[in-house]
Amino acid sequence: MKNSVIHKANTRGNANHGWLNAYHSFSFASWYNAERVQFGALRVLNDDTIAAGMGFGTHPHDNMEIITIPLEGDLAHKDSMGNTATIKTGDVQVMSAGTGIQHSEFNPNHNQQTKLFQIWLFPKTRNVEPRYQQITLDKSLQKNNFAQILSPNSNDEGVWIHQDAWFYLSDFDAGFSKKLSLQKEGNGFYIMNIEGEIEVNGEVLERRDAIGVWETSEIEIKANSDSKFLIMEIPMNQ
Template sequence: MKKIIHRANTRGHANHGWLDTHHTFSFASYYDPSRMNFGMLRVLNDDVVSGGAGFGKHPHDNMEIISIPLSGSLKHEDSMGNSGVIETNEVQIMSAGTGIVHSEFNPNENEKVNFLQIWVFPKQHNIEPRYGQKAFNPEDRLNKIQTVVSPEQGGDALWINQDAYFSLANMEEGLELTYDLKSPQHGVYIFNLSGEVAVGDEVLAKRDGMGIYEVDQFTLQAKEKSDVILIEVPMTSRG
């Protein structure tokens, strides 16, 4: 097994007043040539947006963009005609493809929204832009792994234009969960949202990240009540 550790306090950070953001990988004004991506995972931003504020209309192309609210809600509008609010326990995905313009705002004046903004390089380029949004039952990830994004169409998870899998788990203290990778060419980025979890001899505190690859499976152990997101991606574009 090979691994890379990103402690929470080593992430890039910018506070724009209306936006307080941490970047696991190089993004905007934060640049570290050793932290450009983990395989096909390009961006993992931990954003906090003040009430009534947000990102105005801006374009994307040829990227898979996933938004996961951790608290609060996020209003979305795009050039495909989609308009709505993404709530906690919901996941949104956009295949930007040939090009899309969208905006994201916090619709609640008196409450901040904290959400993960995650970008994954696409498997196929220049596809027709696509939008998906779905609510997931938090009980289905209590002490087990709940897959919310998958390349397999027709299942319970949202579809992604890449051989990637996003999973969530809410673990009680002392629980152990084993994760089996879908391919030997894949790696998994573990991002600990809260609590403290161990992977082998490595312990991840809140907002610590760990990428592991060249492994068939691994075990997560909750040192205390913990919430984690697991992002499995090909390590190369041939994944």
């Protein structure tokens, strides 16, 4: 497919620290791949498994939009803005780091691992006032649908960030097919297949495979099996 890139699951970076097993779609920490630094405004897509009772101690961020999507288990969050919360499977959390924040993230459970995606996008505006938002998603909206979970608009569905990006979560039945159009001209799509097998414009993606598509106004996704996936529409000119 023209103007696309496929990132197979087994080509990601991996760092297994025991308490944390992290797969990196883009260069992160000690893993560097010159061809995998970012996709437009998408800088980080980490697929993390955190052992029971373990987590990340307090650390800083600035000028980054940070999105956390738990896939299994819970994550306890505490930050320098005074927020203390537990993010559960079915929630989505966003932090606009802006001028600077510090936070910690831990698996509060002592008998269950936590799995999550952590995603970093470059903001369209630097040095904004830091902010935090967390919501619980209606999973029924994801069934054979593109359920919007993030946008640039505070009065729209899902959380909002300082970037012209739209995220969708979907849960397709085998054989179901649907098209999705761009919200903003010039953006691209990055699709991460969470579970199952899908086809994006005819390209087959298995579990944790991803594809980036640009210079197109729409994509078509077909599920070859019962499948869950994340679609990110993001600016390409970062």
